[in-house]
Amino acid sequence: MNLQLLPSDIEAYLKEVKKSILSGHYAIARNRNRSENEQLFLDYVLSESTAREILLSLTVEDFSEIRFNRHPGYEHELLYIFGKDVRLLERFGS
Numbered sequence: 021m022n023l024q025l026l027p028s029d030i031e032a033y034l035k036e037v038k039k040s041i042l043s044g045h046y047a048i049a050r051n052r053n054r055s056e057n058e059q060l061f062l063d064y065v066l067s068e069s070t071a072r073e074i075l076l077s078l079t080v081e082d083f084s085e086i087r088f089n090r091h092p093g094y095e096h097e098l099l100y101i102f103g104k105d106v107r108l109l110e111r112f113g114s
Contacts, residue, residue, distance in 0.1 A: 022084045023098070029082045033100055041075055053091050064108040078102050 042048045048071055050058040060066060082102045089097040 025083075025086060027080050030083045034078060034080065037078075038076055042073060046075075053094075063111055064109050066108060074104065074106055077108070078104060 037046075046066070048057055050061065061071075080102045084101045084103050086102065087099050088095055089099055
């Protein structure tokens with residue numbers, strides 16, 4: 021699958037996401053379908069507040085790809101994938 025987006029499409033998406041975050045209408049899914057999110061909070065000293073700030077700092081340049089959700093019942097959803105380098109403290113690291 022190759023979904024092409026313009027930077028303006030990504031900017032519009034981020035604008036809506038950040039509006040939701042700022043109004044408190046969002047949640048970071050931490051369930052069996054999003055076990056990687058839960059693992060992030062287990063592996064690193066990461067508060068909900070810090071995660072919120074990371075999400076609010078996302079830019080168009082952090083966008084990686086868009087794909088369809090692979091979980092049964094959610095195949096119609098599009099997932100916007102972003103990557104951002106941030107420094108986090110390992111919970112049990114040296």
